[in-house]
Amino acid sequence: MTAAVELTGITKRFDDVVAVDNIDLEIADGEFFAMLGPSGCGKTTTLRMIAGLEFPTMGSLKIFGDEVGTLPPNKRPVNTVFQNYALFPHMDVIANVSFGLRMQGIDKKVATASAREMIKIVRLEGLEERRPSQMSGGQQQRVALARALVNHPKVLLLDEPLGALDLKLRQEMQGELKRLQQDLGISFVFVTHDQEEALTMSDRIAVMNDGQLLQVGTPEDIYENPANRFVADFIGQTNLLEGTVEDSSTVCLANGARVHAPSAHGSGTKVAISLRPERAHIRQRGDVSAGETAVDGVVESVTYLGNARVYGIRLDFMGMEVRDENRPGAMLHEPGSEIAVSWETSAISVVAD
Amino acid sequence: MTVVDQPVDDAGVEATPEFEAAAIRQESQRGFLLALPSYAYLILFFVVPLVIVVVYSFATRNQFGGTDLSGWNFDSYAKLGEPIVRAILFRSVWLALITTVICLVIGYPFAYFLATRSPRIRNVMLVFVMIPFWTNFLVRNYAWRVILGNNGPLTKTTEFLGLGEQELLFSQTAVVLGLVYGFLPFMILPLYASIERIDSGLLEASRDLYANGWQSFRRVLLPLSMPGVIAGSILCFVPSLGAYVTPEILGGAKTTLLGSYIVTQFLTARNWPLGASLSFVLMAIMLSATLVYFRKGGQTL
Numbered sequence: 001m002t003a004a005v006e007l008t009g010i011t012k013r014f015d016d017v018v019a020v021d022n023i024d025l026e027i028a029d030g031e032f033f034a035m036l037g038p039s040g041c042g043k044t045t046t047l048r049m050i051a052g053l054e055f056p057t058m059g060s061l062k063i064f065g066d067e068v069g070t071l072p073p074n075k076r077p078v079n080t081v082f083q084n085y086a087l088f089p090h091m092d093v094i095a096n097v098s099f100g101l102r103m104q105g106i107d108k109k110v111a112t113a114s115a116r117e118m119i120k121i122v123r124l125e126g127l128e129e130r131r132p133s134q135m136s137g138g139q140q141q142r143v144a145l146a147r148a149l150v151n152h153p154k155v156l157l158l159d160e161p162l163g164a165l166d167l168k169l170r171q172e173m174q175g176e177l178k179r180l181q182q183d184l185g186i187s188f189v190f191v192t193h194d195q196e197e198a199l200t201m202s203d204r205i206a207v208m209n210d211g212q213l214l215q216v217g218t219p220e221d222i223y224e225n226p227a228n229r230f231v232a233d234f235i236g237q238t239n240l241l242e243g244t245v246e247d248s249s250t251v252c253l254a255n256g257a258r259v260h261a262p263s264a265h266g267s268g269t270k271v272a273i274s275l276r277p278e279r280a281h282i283r284q285r286g287d288v289s290a291g292e293t294a295v296d297g298v299v300e301s302v303t304y305l306g307n308a309r310v311y312g313i314r315l316d317f318m319g320m321e322v323r324d325e326n327r328p329g330a331m332l333h334e335p336g337s338e339i340a341v342s343w344e345t346s347a348i349s350v351v352a353d
Numbered sequence: 354m355t356v357v358d359q360p361v362d363d364a365g366v367e368a369t370p371e372f373e374a375a376a377i378r379q380e381s382q383r384g385f386l387l388a389l390p391s392y393a394y395l396i397l398f399f400v401v402p403l404v405i406v407v408v409y410s411f412a413t414r415n416q417f418g419g420t421d422l423s424g425w426n427f428d429s430y431a432k433l434g435e436p437i438v439r440a441i442l443f444r445s446v447w448l449a450l451i452t453t454v455i456c457l458v459i460g461y462p463f464a465y466f467l468a469t470r471s472p473r474i475r476n477v478m479l480v481f482v483m484i485p486f487w488t489n490f491l492v493r494n495y496a497w498r499v500i501l502g503n504n505g506p507l508t509k510t511t512e513f514l515g516l517g518e519q520e521l522l523f524s525q526t527a528v529v530l531g532l533v534y535g536f537l538p539f540m541i542l543p544l545y546a547s548i549e550r551i552d553s554g555l556l557e558a559s560r561d562l563y564a565n566g567w568q569s570f571r572r573v574l575l576p577l578s579m580p581g582v583i584a585g586s587i588l589c590f591v592p593s594l595g596a597y598v599t600p601e602i603l604g605g606a607k608t609t610l611l612g613s614y615i616v617t618q619f620l621t622a623r624n625w626p627l628g629a630s631l632s633f634v635l636m637a638i639m640l641s642a643t644l645v646y647f648r649k650g651g652q653t654l
Contacts, residue, residue: 051561052560052561053561073557073560074560074561074562074563079561080561082554082558084554086552086554086555086557086558087558088555088559088572088573089577099559099564099572100563104563148562151563
């Protein structure tokens, strides 16, 4: 099957700055695809290149097999939901939503009818005559969605569309976007810096940093098997235990302790063991289950979250966090307790830079 | 922010509506006091002369060229309907319109270009736009006389190109050239200010929604920059309509415009009532243009 979007060797330079560095990426038809990374990582530039708002410096950009890298935005079968919505302030909702159809030369009556239908789908009935300035952020967001979707794009591009909304609304819109995407069956390419948003909504995630594409995979894949230190650190929370690979199954930690940690890195490679706070256990010293690896530590702090407690633990070479779900009978550890932190081998991943 | 500092008792007491009202009243009184000098100046040097003009426009010219402040009548207004005055009025409006349209057509692309440059280049170019103001308007008009004149660079060029000796000076074309030159900055600056404020994301959005360059301009950029278009047009039209210096220096005897005609009425023809009524009509036209501006463009400025 032809990919909805296919980037091959895409590079974008602004003067001397390489914003996107030689990226290869395939986005399948009907996929909810997130591009995730810190600000300035090149994710928005990549999206803008797909939209046609920037031209790549180099490389091939195909949409359903057609090379579009040098076409202007109005010649591409994609539409964008902009970060600040970019609704036309001098037009009402109907005019905003029917704009794309009108520009394609569709008769005003037909365009207005389609716009009304789309407004119904995004649940804005009754607000057709409003100006954007008379609407709430959430409503503007829906207008932006309707304005893009009414054109039946082959791919919908979304640039941090939920960034300006408050938490409650954001969560609501997350569900709604997902539902829309499934109903329409087209690809959504979604740029975000919010890793939780990316995890909850996406079929696949591309993690970017510094113009580089670091890892592409399902949310599980990226969370469980991060490709490198940056991905491990950026997605979710983790403790990075510094060390050096000794052989294919052993890592020598920074304090000299040798722990069982299988990896494919060559011996002598500087690595970190990524241990998620919720995957570590706090045990009495000497009371570590068979098959678990343990290091000694001292409880430094306890933070009560309601559904869990997060322990700050001082190891002899670093500090780390352990998250303990607040189940009935959960053991309490007072600050100062001398304990051991343990984990199963399957709980960790060994990551290099 | 309202700083309430006058009706305050040293001991804090509970707030009352009376206290609040007193505080608000004092705030507005203070504003009035601050504005008083400019009010006084404007009344003395603007409103009073204006009233004098209106009064004179209803007065009678006596046979010695003086003005009798008696026997009030509408004679001078009736004179405005005479063919010669009407012709001058129409010519003035027509030249002012042409000037405004040319300024708009030249100024808009430039203002857009300016608004889309980096801040540094933008500031340099804004200075270039303002540089002409550093020289006296009169001097600049005489400079145009040299450029357009008999042995000026323009005729030399047309002769060199084999187009013959093109005499532009003392023609309507010369007047329009001079007016466009004089008032172009007044078109560019408000246009620039309003274009610069438009979110470039809106233009991107329109392109993303299948608008080509022209449609994007027509449907998004132009409507959103309308306050600038209106402001610039009025700032060009109003002074062009009343222009005196430029037509006097660059125009010929055949192209008398309102400004010159009014001056003639006061100084040469000694017909003050006619001069006053013409001035008043001119002012009325300008005032209505300004009102249009405030109604259409002002609310979004």
